């Protein structure tokens with residue numbers, strides 16, 4: 001396996017999310033926030049840390065399977081003076097999630113409550129939204145983000161994903177799933193293609209970095225070139241402009 005640089009070197013968030021949209025989501029979440037905010041599948045917890053910085057009376061727990069991402073999150077928390085309010089746990093949300101939290105963040109992590117990604121099933125929106133609704137009290141806010149179809153899915157768009165047209169729903173369908181789970185929407189956002197282009201560039205930058213720093217006949221070079229080419233084809237000839245990303249600020253009712 002070639003050793004690639006970690007995603008956090010080229011990405012601020014492990015999701016297509018501009019600084020401007022992040023500011024709007026963070027200020028909606030942080031408004032009057034006290035108690036504990038749980039970030040499930042937090043990655044390196046950039047969003048959670050921004051919410052905690054904006055909500056001085058709140059505490060956070062962030063959980064992710066990726067121990068390296070959690071370690072980087074701890075470094076960020078310490079550098080920002082947030083270590084005493086941010087508990088970052090390397091582990092499975094299904095084992096580590098507290099029973100209650102005053103607010104929650106769940107970005108790109110609905111699969112926690114669904115079948116394993118390898119089974120290529122439709123995304124488990126309803127299960128995720130139901131679990132998040134059980135976590136927070138009436139009035140509690142949840143920042144929920146996940147993939148949607150931004151345009152009618154094509155076979156070329158779906159092929160490099162789960163290979164099925166029903167993997168995702170549309171934005172209006174997602175909002176109704178959130179309402180059915182016991183939320184009302186406070187804000188509804190959809191990532192732009194520009195946010196996606198920036199995300200994909202950061203996502204694939206590790207291949208470019210590797211190829212720029214290793215000789216062309218290195219034993220891993222073919223594999224890195226092929227992985228980079230597969231990802232380029234998947235995006236530019238596949239799901240660009242079709243796979244979208246929704247961000248919903250939801251209030252439990």
Ligand SMILES: C[S@@+](CC[C@H](N)C(=O)[O-])C[C@H]1O[C@@H](n2cnc3c(N)ncnc32)[C@H](O)[C@@H]1O
Nearest residue numbers: 013014015041042043064065092093107108109
């Ligand atoms: C698309 S990334 C999003 C990361 C982060 N929320 C962000 O927006 O930057 C999804 C994350 O969910 C994590 N994840 C998936 N299943 C998990 C589980 N059962 N328990 C904890 N983390 C999980 C993955 O490790 C990954 O970091």
